[in-house]
Amino acid sequence: MSDRMSFVCNNRSIDRDTAVSYPVLVVGSPDQNTTLAFESEDECFNWAEGVEHAGKIPLIRKILLEARTREALDNSLVEARQRSVVERISGDLNQLAKRLDLPMGSEELFRRATYERDVLEPSIFDPVNLYEHENYGGRILPLPGGAWPFLGWFGFNDITTSAIISGECVLYENPWWGGRSLFLIGHPALGYSNLGIWNWNDIASSAVVA
Numbered sequence: 001m002s003d004r005m006s007f008v009c010n011n012r013s014i015d016r017d018t019a020v021s022y023p024v025l026v027v028g029s030p031d032q033n034t035t036l037a038f039e040s041e042d043e044c045f046n047w048a049e050g051v052e053h054a055g056k057i058p059l060i061r062k063i064l065l066e067a068r069t070r071e072a073l074d075n076s077l078v079e080a081r082q083r084s085v086v087e088r089i090s091g092d093l094n095q096l097a098k099r100l101d102l103p104m105g106s107e108e109l110f111r112r113a114t115y116e117r118d119v120l121e122p123s124i125f126d127p128v129n130l131y132e133h134e135n136y137g138g139r140i141l142p143l144p145g146g147a148w149p150f151l152g153w154f155g156f157n158d159i160t161t162s163a164i165i166s167g168e169c170v171l172y173e174n175p176w177w178g179g180r181s182l183f184l185i186g187h188p189a190l191g192y193s194n195l196g197i198w199n200w201n202d203i204a205s206s207a208v209v210a
Contacts, residue, residue, distance in 0.1 A: 004033045005033050005034075005035060005197060006033060006034050006035070007019035007035045007037060008034060008035070008036050008037065009022065009036070009037040009038070014037065018037075019035055019037045019198075020198055020199040022037035022038060022039065023038070023039070023040065023041075023179075023180050023181070024037070024038040024039070024040065024041055024043070024044045024180070024181050024183070025037055025038075025180075025181070025182050025183065025198055026038070026044060026054070026183040026185070027182070027183065027184055027185065027192070027198065028165070028183075028184055028185030028186055028187075028190050032190050032192075035198065041181060044057070044181075044183065045057060045058065045061045048061075053185065053187060054168070054183075054185060056167060056168040056210040057168060057183065057210075059210045060168065060170055060208050060210050063146070063147050063208055063210065064147070064177055064208060067147035067149065067177070067208075068176065068177060070149075071149070071176045075149070078149075079150075079153050082148065082153060082154075083153060083154065085144065086141065086142065086143070086154050089124060089125045089142045089144065090140070090142060092113075092124045092125075093109070093113055093124055093125070093140070093142055096109065096112065096113055096124060097109050100112060104140055105131060105135075105136035105137055105138075105140065106136070107136065107164060107189075107191050110129055110164045110166070110189065110191075111189060113125065114126050114127060114166050114189070115166055115188050115189065124142075125142050125143075125144045126144060126145065126166060126167065127144075127145065127165060127166035127167035127168075127169070127186075127189075127209065128142070128143045128144075128163065128164070128165055128166070128167070128169045128207075128209050129141070129142050129143075129163065129164045130142075130143065130151075130156065130160045130162075130163050130204070130207075131160065131161060131162040131163060131164075132156075132159050132160070132161060133161050133162065134161050134162050134193060134194045134196070134201075135162060135193045135194070136162050136164065136191065136193065137162075138161075139155075139156070139159070141154055141156045141160070143169070143207060143209050144209065145167070145209050145210055146208075146209060147177075147208050148206055148207045148208070148209065149175060149176045149177070149206050150175040150176070150205065150206055151204060151205055151206060151207065152175070152205065156204075157175075157205050158202045158203060158204070158205060159202060159204075160195065160200075160201075160202070160203070160204040161194065161195055161196070161201045161202060162191070162192055162193050162194060162195060163184060163191075163192045163195065164186070164189060164190070164191045164192070165184045165185065165186030165189065165190055165191075165192065166186055166187075166188055166189040167185075167186065167187070167209065167210055168183065168184070168185050168186075168209075168210050169183075169184045169207060169208070169209045169210075170182065170183050170184070170207060170208045171184070171200065171203070171204035171206075171207050172204065172205060172206040172207065172208075173203055173204070173205060174205050174206065175205045175206050176206060177206050177208065178206075179205075180203075182195070182198055182200050182203075182204075
């Protein structure tokens with residue numbers, strides 16, 4: 001993937017080292033081998049307004065506007081609820097892996113749990129798996145749609161190294177969606193086997209999923 005990766009800012013090509021210095025990167029729009037670099041989050045959101053294959057980014061903007069106002073509040077109940085949801089999904093995913101005799105880190109398991117599921121079965125979750133190691137190895141953090149202010153609640157702070165996306169996910173450098181951001185787009189699904197291409201191994205502390 002890295003051999004074919006192109007990096008673009010303001011409709012002109014830039015080199016990788018310059019691109020990864022930008023605070024906002026978007027990957028997977030229009031394809032997995034193109035990375036767009038932006039000077040600010042607002043610049044990225046404005047770009048997405050007119051782009052069909054980034055159609056959920058305006059929704060992500062709306063989620064962030066509300067969710068960021070909650071940081072100073074007591075979020076202990078939110079943490080408990082999010083932990084419960086992730087534990088349930090992880091258990092269901094583990095059961096499906098055993099039933100289908102598939103490795104937990106396989107892309108096929110992700111597809112069978114989401115958009116390629118049996119017609120009589122509901123999806124286990126939708127739409128993101130984060131992985132501890134490259135090539136979908138190690139521990140897995142499944143995230144359904146929503147705002148996830150601190151991945152450390154699940155023992156996943158500064159751990160994510162690869163991901164499979166069905167939809168759109170934004171990873172943030174700091175808790176509560178602060179610092180640099182990496183937008184990952186996958187329609188119907190894309191695997192990102194090594195986030196180090198964008199200098200994002202072991203960086204993510206929060207996320208938004210749509």
